[in-house]
Amino acid sequence: MFEMISFVLSPAQTNTYLVADPETKEAAVIDPAWDGLVILKAAQDRGWRIAHLWYTHAHFDHIGGAAEVADALNPLPIVALHPDDHVLWRSGGGGASFGFDIDPGPEPTIDFQQGQVLRLGSNEFEVRHTPGHTKGHCVLYLAQEKKCFCGDLIFKGSVGRTDLPGGDWDVLENSIRTQIFTLPDDTRLLPGHGSGTTVEHEKAHNPFVGAIPI
Numbered sequence: 356m357f358e359m360i361s362f363v364l365s366p367a368q369t370n371t372y373l374v375a376d377p378e379t380k381e382a383a384v385i386d387p388a389w390d391g392l393v394i395l396k397a398a399q400d401r402g403w404r405i406a407h408l409w410y411t412h413a414h415f416d417h418i419g420g421a422a423e424v425a426d427a428l429n430p431l432p433i434v435a436l437h438p439d440d441h442v443l444w445r446s447g448g449g450g451a452s453f454g455f456d457i458d459p460g461p462e463p464t465i466d467f468q469q470g471q472v473l474r475l476g477s478n479e480f481e482v483r484h485t486p487g488h489t490k491g492h493c494v495l496y497l498a499q500e501k502k503c504f505c506g507d508l509i510f511k512g513s514v515g516r517t518d519l520p521g522g523d524w525d526v527l528e529n530s531i532r533t534q535i536f537t538l539p540d541d542t543r544l545l546p547g548h549g550s551g552t553t554v555e556h557e558k559a560h561n562p563f564v565g566a567i568p569i
Contacts, residue, residue: 357375357377357499357500362397364389364419367388367416367548370549371384371388373394373397375398376476378477382404382406383406383473384424384432385410386411386504387408388419391420393420394420405428407432407475408434408460410440410444411493412443412488414449414489415448415450415455416448421459434465435463435466437467437490437491437492438466440489440492467482470482480495480496481496483495485505485531486526487517487522487528487529488506488508488515488522492507492530494534501541501542503542503544505535505546509557510546512560513563514531528563541554
């Protein structure tokens with residue numbers, strides 16, 4: 356069983372996803388962007404227990420609400436992030452460059468790795484390492500629900516920035532082609548900004564990485 360609530364938070368209008376197994380009431384926050392109390396209230400209203408914070412990457416607008424969420428929980432949630440983004444996390448996600456002093460919250464205790472499976476009740480999320488936007492960027496694929504939480508790797512009609520520290524266009528393009536475009540066409544892509552889309556739509560229409568006519 357699977358339930359999800361989405362929020363648009365932070366000055367960067369970042370998508371945060373609160374996902375839960377309604378049977379066990381266990382929940383995870385994917386990219387707690389900002390306003391942690393808003394996320395907490397949504398979970399509490401449904402009787403969900405936030406046990407995990409999962410970061411697609413460590414930019415400030417994807418971790419800005421983590422401290423506020425964690426401060427209200429006992430025990431602390433388990434925090435997961437790819438090790439290649441730990442330095443970025445420690446620096447507050449680069450927020451200082453944009454005028455934000457970010458408390459990054461509790462230290463990550465689980466290192467994401469390619470092929471790892473995260474369990475939330477009966478739900479299994481597959482970790483796919485997708486560098487290019489940041490070195491440690493990952494997406495979370497929930498095959499049974501045909502959903503992929505893709506952070507800032509790919510958007511509807513666009514792709515993630517590669518002009519920030521750790522960004523690399525060639526690496527980003529390879530990540531999309533090998534880790535996103537290999538998913539079933541009807542997989543719903545849930546990005547870090549903007550509206551959702553599908554693998555099929557982006558393969559056909561994305562002007563940056565879409566299909567090239569032969």
